[in-house]
Amino acid sequence: EDKDVFQTFYSKNLAKRLIHGSSASEDLEGNMIGKLKSACGYEYTSKLQRMFTDMTVSRDLLERFTGYLEDSGKNNLGVDFNALVLATGSWPLQPAATNFTVPKELQSCEQSFLKFYQDQHSGRKLNWLHQLSKGELKMRYGRKYTLVCSTYQMGILLQFNEYDKMTCEELQIATQLTDNVLRNTLYALLKTRVLKRTPAFT
Numbered sequence: 001e002d003k004d005v006f007q008t009f010y011s012k013n014l015a016k017r018l019i020h021g022s023s024a025s026e027d028l029e030g031n032m033i034g035k036l037k038s039a040c041g042y043e044y045t046s047k048l049q050r051m052f053t054d055m056t057v058s059r060d061l062l063e064r065f066t067g068y069l070e071d072s073g074k075n076n077l078g079v080d081f082n083a084l085v086l087a088t089g090s091w092p093l094q095p096a097a098t099n100f101t102v103p104k105e106l107q108s109c110e111q112s113f114l115k116f117y118q119d120q121h122s123g124r125k126l127n128w129l130h131q132l133s134k135g136e137l138k139m140r141y142g143r144k145y146t147l148v149c150s151t152y153q154m155g156i157l158l159q160f161n162e163y164d165k166m167t168c169e170e171l172q173i174a175t176q177l178t179d180n181v182l183r184n185t186l187y188a189l190l191k192t193r194v195l196k197r198t199p200a201f202t
Contacts, residue, residue, distance in 0.1 A: 156195075
């Protein structure tokens with residue numbers, strides 16, 4: 001039915017807005033869901049409502065994680081870290097289509113959060129969706145730049161803290177990205193001239 005098509009379309013776009021913080025107003029989003037609930041019933045909007053609940057719970061969880069780090073003397077992870085814990089059944093999200101080796105600069109964040117979460121919720125499993133993650137990366141090319149990158153892009157760029165040049169094969173070994181994902185990620189970095197290819201494109 002048309003309303004089912006709309007629900008699928010709306011839930012996918014709502015998920016993107018909530019995950020990437022691009023929603024103009026969570027209150028307006030909530031009002032929209034309230035109108036859908038009145039028109040289509042509780043069952044129609046239950047997953048949408050649980051998405052909002054997950055966002056609230058994630059904010060509380062992150063505050064407790066910050067307190068956990070302070071209490072354990074690990075409050076300096078070296079990076080600003082944020083995580084969302086989203087219930088599998090409520091979000092229209094797909095698992096990653098590639099393996100990915102998290103760069104060492106980010107590993108302590110993931111490991112600390114994983115330990116904290118498992119201590120809080122024994123028996124639950126976290127699956128990292130790095131394809132939906134992003135971060136800010138500070139770089140120096142003559143002068144300082146701050147780049148907003150996908151986590152896959154960060155995984156590539158951080159390799160150049162140790163190497164001036166790397167082949168595609170070396171990057172693939174280091175990141176464990178599939179050939180297709182690696183090439184798409186590299187293309188974006190080459191197109192914006194963050195990286196240079198030798199020989200250059202003709």
